[in-house]
Amino acid sequence: MSENVEKDRSQVRQKQMIANHFERLSRAKEEGKKVVYTFVPGNLTELLGALDLLPVLPEINALQSGMRKKSGGYISAAEKAGHSEDVCTYVKCDVGMLKNGNFGPTGTKLPEPDLLLLSYTGCFTFMKWFEILKQEYKCPIVMLQVPYQSEGEITEEMRQYVAEQIRDVVVPALEQTAGKKLDMERLREQLRWSAKAEDDLVKVWESAKKRPSPIDGYFGGVHYVGPIFSSFRGSEEAALYYKELREEIEERVARGEGAMTPDGPQAKEKYRLVVEGPPNWTSFNDFWRMFSREGATVVASTYTRVGGLYDQGYRHSPDKPFESMADYALGCYTNLNLPSRVNLLEKYIKEYDADGFFINSVKSCNSFSVGQLLMLRELEKRTGKPGGFIESDLVDPRYFGKANIENRVQSYLQMLDARMNRPLVPGEGLPVALPVLGRAP
Amino acid sequence: MSQEVTTLGDPAAPLLARAQAAIEDRSLNGVKAWKAANPGALAIGHMPIYTPRPLIEAIGALPVAMFGGGDQVDIIRGDSYFQSYICHIPRSTIELALGGDLDALDGVVFPAICDVIRNLSGMWKLLFPEKWSAYLDVPQNFDRNLGGKFYGLELRRLARELHQRGAKELTDDALAQAIADENERRAAIAELDLIRQKEPWRVRASEAYLMVRAGAAIPAREHTKLLREFLGIAGDRKTRAYDNVRVVMIGSFCEQPPIDLLRALEKAGCDIVWDDAQLGMRTIEGSIELRTSEGGRSALDALVDAYCEQGAATASRYIGNEVKGASLIDRVQKTGAEGVIFAAASFCDPALLDQPMLETALNVAGIPHTSFKYAENTAQFQVIREQAGAFSDSVRLFGGGA
Numbered sequence: 001m002s003e004n005v006e007k008d009r010s011q012v013r014q015k016q017m018i019a020n021h022f023e024r025l026s027r028a029k030e031e032g033k034k035v036v037y038t039f040v041p042g043n044l045t046e047l048l049g050a051l052d053l054l055p056v057l058p059e060i061n062a063l064q065s066g067m068r069k070k071s072g073g074y075i076s077a078a079e080k081a082g083h084s085e086d087v088c089t090y091v092k093c094d095v096g097m098l099k100n101g102n103f104g105p106t107g108t109k110l111p112e113p114d115l116l117l118l119s120y121t122g123c124f125t126f127m128k129w130f131e132i133l134k135q136e137y138k139c140p141i142v143m144l145q146v147p148y149q150s151e152g153e154i155t156e157e158m159r160q161y162v163a164e165q166i167r168d169v170v171v172p173a174l175e176q177t178a179g180k181k182l183d184m185e186r187l188r189e190q191l192r193w194s195a196k197a198e199d200d201l202v203k204v205w206e207s208a209k210k211r212p213s214p215i216d217g218y219f220g221g222v223h224y225v226g227p228i229f230s231s232f233r234g235s236e237e238a239a240l241y242y243k244e245l246r247e248e249i250e251e252r253v254a255r256g257e258g259a260m261t262p263d264g265p266q267a268k269e270k271y272r273l274v275v276e277g278p279p280n281w282t283s284f285n286d287f288w289r290m291f292s293r294e295g296a297t298v299v300a301s302t303y304t305r306v307g308g309l310y311d312q313g314y315r316h317s318p319d320k321p322f323e324s325m326a327d328y329a330l331g332c333y334t335n336l337n338l339p340s341r342v343n344l345l346e347k348y349i350k351e352y353d354a355d356g357f358f359i360n361s362v363k364s365c366n367s368f369s370v371g372q373l374l375m376l377r378e379l380e381k382r383t384g385k386p387g388g389f390i391e392s393d394l395v396d397p398r399y400f401g402k403a404n405i406e407n408r409v410q411s412y413l414q415m416l417d418a419r420m421n422r423p424l425v426p427g428e429g430l431p432v433a434l435p436v437l438g439r440a441p
Numbered sequence: 442m443s444q445e446v447t448t449l450g451d452p453a454a455p456l457l458a459r460a461q462a463a464i465e466d467r468s469l470n471g472v473k474a475w476k477a478a479n480p481g482a483l484a485i486g487h488m489p490i491y492t493p494r495p496l497i498e499a500i501g502a503l504p505v506a507m508f509g510g511g512d513q514v515d516i517i518r519g520d521s522y523f524q525s526y527i528c529h530i531p532r533s534t535i536e537l538a539l540g541g542d543l544d545a546l547d548g549v550v551f552p553a554i555c556d557v558i559r560n561l562s563g564m565w566k567l568l569f570p571e572k573w574s575a576y577l578d579v580p581q582n583f584d585r586n587l588g589g590k591f592y593g594l595e596l597r598r599l600a601r602e603l604h605q606r607g608a609k610e611l612t613d614d615a616l617a618q619a620i621a622d623e624n625e626r627r628a629a630i631a632e633l634d635l636i637r638q639k640e641p642w643r644v645r646a647s648e649a650y651l652m653v654r655a656g657a658a659i660p661a662r663e664h665t666k667l668l669r670e671f672l673g674i675a676g677d678r679k680t681r682a683y684d685n686v687r688v689v690m691i692g693s694f695c696e697q698p699p700i701d702l703l704r705a706l707e708k709a710g711c712d713i714v715w716d717d718a719q720l721g722m723r724t725i726e727g728s729i730e731l732r733t734s735e736g737g738r739s740a741l742d743a744l745v746d747a748y749c750e751q752g753a754a755t756a757s758r759y760i761g762n763e764v765k766g767a768s769l770i771d772r773v774q775k776t777g778a779e780g781v782i783f784a785a786a787s788f789c790d791p792a793l794l795d796q797p798m799l800e801t802a803l804n805v806a807g808i809p810h811t812s813f814k815y816a817e818n819t820a821q822f823q824v825i826r827e828q829a830g831a832f833s834d835s836v837r838l839f840g841g842g843a
Contacts, residue, residue: 128795143761161588366790
């Protein structure tokens with residue numbers, strides 16, 4: 001956001017929550033607190049909270065490094081140390097940060113992990129990433145294998161496999177690290193707070209069905225998911241944050257205001273889009289402005305569902321804690337098979353009354369990217385809505401060619417403008433095959 | 442000191458030519474012939490690295506290992522489905538499928554290896570909805586009561602779904618027989634590997650590769666027969682001396698290196714005494730033990746336990762609290778190798794993410810190594826040959842090995 005745009009109350013609260021967390025992390029070793037590194041999708045934050053373990057999320061650190069323009073140097077450092085130019089830049093950014101003193105997003109030094117909790121959900125690279133960190137930190141590691149939803153559903157066998165691993169492998173490892181037994185009542189309390197926050201987040205997402213949408217569900221959305229995806233799910237403060245956020249959004253709706261952009265509220269909602277794929281973090285606001293300044297609002301996105309498909313009905317539940325956490329880990333967006341992802345996008349395009357959809361295909365993330373060109377064709381065929389496609393990266397600035405990408409975005413929006421008055425009939429496809437719009441230099 | 446086989450009068454030449462022809466059978470004419478001879482039986486393709494072939498054979502189906510199009514296929518449609526930064530094997534696989542070359546297959550198994558193969562399984566469902574396909578979630582938790590139990594259920598699911606599509610019902614006896622056949626094949630491959638290690642001039646790595654890969658689309662018994670025939674004449678081959686270094690080559694377990702790349706390395710002075718290019722055939726280390734004396738233990742339990750307890754270390758297999766690279770160092774020591782060549786397909790996440798960790802382990806152990814990347818259709822090997830030549834020279838001059 002621009003410095004001169006007034007921040008909402010919830011934004012101020014979130015900023016303070018994050019600052020407090022990194023402050024706690026900076027004091028962790030001297031205060032004898034134990035630190036667990038883990039990932040966003042399928043994470044078991046409630047378990048960590050119930051055992052007073054402090055989470056560190058390397059993906060969040062990497063994206064923050066990207067936003068702070070540090071990632072380019074970190075990636076170079078990792079490549080000089082032998083990491084391939086072909087692989088995930090989140091990993092290389094994290095390794096580079098480690099090689100440069102491990103200073104986190106707020107500039108304070110991050111504590112080394114007492115345990116690596118590998119929630120192996122929806123991304124093969126996660127496994128390699130934590131093997132690399134294990135070799136670097138020489139600390140213990142525990143893994144939760146989460147089966148892929150290859151047939152588009154969670155079976156009882158999958159649920160039991162994950163729940164049994166949580167009970168028999170993960171909890172004992174966490175208890176050993178924490179030096180105390182898990183209090184199940186405390187865990188249930190955490191799960192109740194999670195469900196409360198999830199209820200409010202869903203109301204925020206669904207507000208985008210209104211015209212104009214009071215939120216941007218992608219660029220703005222990544223700010224909204226910050227607390228629930230990271231260290232705060234399961235806490236009372238996260239629940240308070242989401243209550244406040246929902247109230248703010250309801251106020252915006254009552255005032256008939258459009259989505260907030262880096263330059264203030266959207267004056268006129270011209271295009272409603274659904275976006276697939278993670279954002280680029282190194283030029284985040286530039287990327288956002290390419291859409292917002294043209295009057296394009298993202299009404300729904302899949303990236304904001306990598307930490308849970310709450311709008312599809314999932315809630316953490318205190319009734320069967322381990323099974324509930326298993327369902328959460330199994331249900332993250334990147335753990336869905338390709339047909340399910342296409343179905344979900346189709347649903348969003350229809351339910352949010354989108355004019356088109358856009359795919360930001362990032363080089364770093366094969367979990368997201370492989371199959372996106374087929375998804376593009378399939379969605380155009382099913383919905384009759386035009387799709388746009390660009391290639392960029394998560395945190396490698398070398399793969400974000402601003403002028404090139406902006407040109408592609410503008411071409412897409414101009415094409416969308418031209419077609420909005422003569423929509424295509426679903427199933428008949430486009431009269432002219434759409435070009436793949438752009439590729440980063 | 443190594444020696445080279447003279448091609449003229451080589452008694453193994455007809456078998457090697459047969460193996461080469463089997464590999465180049467991109468339209469699966471061999472599979473079509475097998476189906477004609479076994480009316481109603483299914484042919485089931487499987488992507489790398491590992492699919493338990495005995496399970497497929499036990500239900501009367503033919504397992505067909507799929508390795509993309511190699512350097513034979515002109516990629517046109519396949520490229521339109523993948524971005525520039527994605528490896529080559531899914532492109533050529535889609536190309537072959539869209540061109541009808543894989544029509545003989547009644548289904549495809551996509552084992553868990555990386556996100557590319559995982560998502561390819563979903564693409565398959567969208568592109569070929571009339572064909573059976575399945576993603577096989579191999580365990581990364583190797584406790585037989587946790588990951589083993591889940592894996593067993595996965596295998597039963599595959600067998601059940603294939604039975605519903607015309608395969609025979611899975612029985613313990615049939616699976617035990619298929620496992621016995623697989624063990625015979627594994628024993629023959631182990632003998633081949635041993636010759637390669639002890640007398641690399643008798644069987645070059647490129648030749649061993651051909652003979653092992655020739656089993657991709659034939660039943661285990663037939664492959665064993667072919668291997669035995671080759672082993673029987675390997676000792677009669679005339680050889681010529683060369684001063685080569687002994688290397689282990691890793692990273693090629695999925696998208697296959699062109700055979701000419703292996704030959705280029707050999708010409709550059711490297712005896713490849715072990716490689717992971719055909720890892721699927723070597724994933725289970727040793728025999729699959731039925732242990733029928735253990736009450737209530739099924740043949741499927743044996744297959745599951747073998748994967749959990751005897752699975753070869755590879756980039757797609759989780760290393761928990763063990764030391765990363767220990768198995769590679771052990772491999773170098775056991776094969777008497779003097780160095781390691783990392784040969785990974787471009788954009789191969791598992792191999793390329795693994796490599797720095799393994800290099801660190803090799804550095805600590807004082808084992809020299811070098812690395813390069815390739816694609817299945819790489820056609821120019823001069824740079825790689827020069828690099829490998831420089832590597833072998835440096836190992837000769839400055840020494841190597843653990």
